[in-house]
Amino acid sequence: MALSRRHPAALFAVLFVALGTTGAAYAAVSTDTAPKASVASATQVDQGKQLFLEGCSSCHGVAAQGSSNGPSLIGVGAAAVDFQVGSGRMPLAGPNIQAVDKPPVYSEEEIAAMAAYVASLGAGPAIPSDEAVDTTNADVVLGGELFRTNCSQCHNVAGRGGALSNGRWAPNLMSSEPKEVVEAMITGPQNMPVFSDKTITPQEKKDIIRYIQELQKSNNPGGADLGRFGPVTEGVFIFLVGLGILIVISVWIGAKAR
Amino acid sequence: MSTVTPTNNTVAPGGAASWVDDRLHASGGLSKLLKKVFPDHWSFMLGEVALYSFIILLLSGTYLTLWFKPSMTEVIYNGSYMPLKGIKMSEAYASTLNISFDVRAGLLMRQIHHWAALFFLAAMSVHLMRVFFTGAFRKPREMNWVIGTVLLTLGILEGFAGYSLPDDLLSGTGLRIAEGIMQAIPLVGTYLAMFLFGGEFPGNDFISRLYSVHILLIPGILLALVTVHLIMVFYQKHTQFPGAGRTESNVVGFRLYPIYMAKAGGFFFIVFGVTTLISALVAINPIWLYGPYTPSQVTAGSQPDWYMGWLDGAVRIMPNLETNILGHTISWNLLVPALVIPGIMFTSLGLYPWIEAFASGDKREHNLLDRPRNAPTRTALGVMAISFYLMLWFSGDNDIIATAFHLSINQITQTLRIAIFVVPPIAYKVTKHFCLGLQRKDRELLLHGYESGEVLRLPHGEFIEIHKPVSLEEKAVLMGKADIAPLPAAPAIDANGVENPAARKEKARTRLSAWFYADNVAAPSAQELAEAESHAVHGSSHEEISAH
Structure with a gap:
């Protein structure tokens, strides 16, 4: 038949070749930028310091020594910067009880620079490797x-x-x-x-x-998980939905008799 | 006996039926039973939901007993739930996992059993509200009210026992709190807890002990009491709302057979169907996420099922108070919220029919229900109790509320500590206000009819809105209001000028009675109604117009 001229695996083969070529081409082009995070160059530290002075020093102090508004960052390590800035918690949206995670303000490159700068101030946990x-x-x-x-x-x-x-x-x-x-x-x-x-x-x-x-993965063998908050949502559900349905049916059965 | 010739002197409707009846002579009683008339109202079916949930619980529970192993013996899990494979756990938890993942229809049955339990208690609670707000607990049904209170109490205990059996992290956390509550009982608490757990918590005996309580003792008592509860409904006949042709001495409705047989039978399948549908679509208590109980672990959002939430809430908002007397600690922080408050709540619930009868001095039988507005103090007390309960329930959910609405758990707790005292009286006042307003509206409807929306211009230029009398059906409902006058104060001095010793005792009662009934808006008297009717016949009077 005309439809089955191609082997069923042909599509996958084409896809595999296409992805492989693209990947190889990309790797060839970007080899020099790949291991950037591991070794902090002097320029990266300088860039990080500049970003730090502009965006962070008002609370953490010009030498990252800390102030009444923010803790010292000496020795917190690159991992702390990567976590706090990478998850958007820093810079702080406003003085609050706890930093809220939001879309990050800085680019990956900028975060890496700031992390390198903070890491250069004192030994601390490094950004975890792959x-x-x-x-x-x-x-x-x-x-x-x-x-x-x-x-x-x-x-x-x-x-x-x-x-x-x-x-x-x-x-x-x-x-x-x-x-x-x-x-x-x-x-x-x-x-x-x-x-x-x-x-x-x-x-x-x-x-x-x-x-x-x-x-x-949220595999739920039992059905909808109601947020997995525990029995409270189940209790709310039984009253609002469960009993709600049965009361509507009761009213319907009761009304039919008139 | 042997000389009697066998004769067939009854006209049998069917061979098998007459064969049975010849032996049991049941047709007389049965036909009386089948002809029993029941009134119709949707709210009368809330108790049915509880009854059917109970039947579903018995059926699904039996299925679960076939695989559940109530043992705290340590085993290594080797079932098909991969993330727990190889972990040491009690046989109870392992068998619950087995029911959930390896027994055919096991998870569905577990979820049916758990959702039906939530339904059972929710339906019982709402049924209780219906009975309370309509005054169905009044003479002659006080005993059935007490049975209902006991059913609710046992239902809560039964639910908690079931929640505790799987021996997962949530079960164990709940049992640990239960143990703490037991220990808070002065003098005997520690002994009691040791006795029940067979030594230090958690021990090796508690699950199997709880199991016999959960599947035998409490269900047995529940079944017996449900039966008595229903027989009493049959025997005393069902109450009905006031309406055309309905009196204290009749029941207007349909016969059990065929109408109610069909309705109730059909409704059973609806309740079963809705429960199964929910259980098939919505997960409840995913025990595999909680892991086996270990005293060293706990999870955020550890909560009991909803019917215990108020108790947990009471414990959560109670200030941390302890007294040390001669080396013996009295834990007010548990004793008050977990034992004293529930004790007061359930005792006053059970005694309420007598409290109200004491205030009213009413010794009549009541088969016609009150509309909630016509018993304003009772209704207001009920709403007050519900608001109190809700405050406790919110307290029990304080961490979930804090997480969901980004609030401070400390502020929620502080707010609820105040709200528990402030909100219920406000709820009382507002409800009473609403009830009295509705009473005034009803009185208005009876005397002046409803506003028809037709506007008439009188010859001298004035505009009036024509009021029309309410329908006969509605009038019958409105006329069903039975006023109770507050008890008169007993004379302080009797006829001979001697001080009446009873008067002082009666003073509190008179005051209670006045509190209950003094501000009731009286239903229009026969004379007022007759006058109003003559007004209506002769056209609108000036008096009526100026009233608007």
């Missing part, structure tokens, strides 16, 4: 155990976030990138404690990420 967030050999079961022991009391057992004291909160993890999760653990942003590599080993961090990825 290897550090590679979950191919991670153990989801152990990750679940670690998550329930260390994370769920604030972030909720399904990673949906929860309330902390005085208007602070532990954020929802459903759109957290693996790199952000590691950065949060090693730098302890906002109210979060630091989970250093001694407390939770790098391999265990991968396991936790693997479990968070499992949660992010």
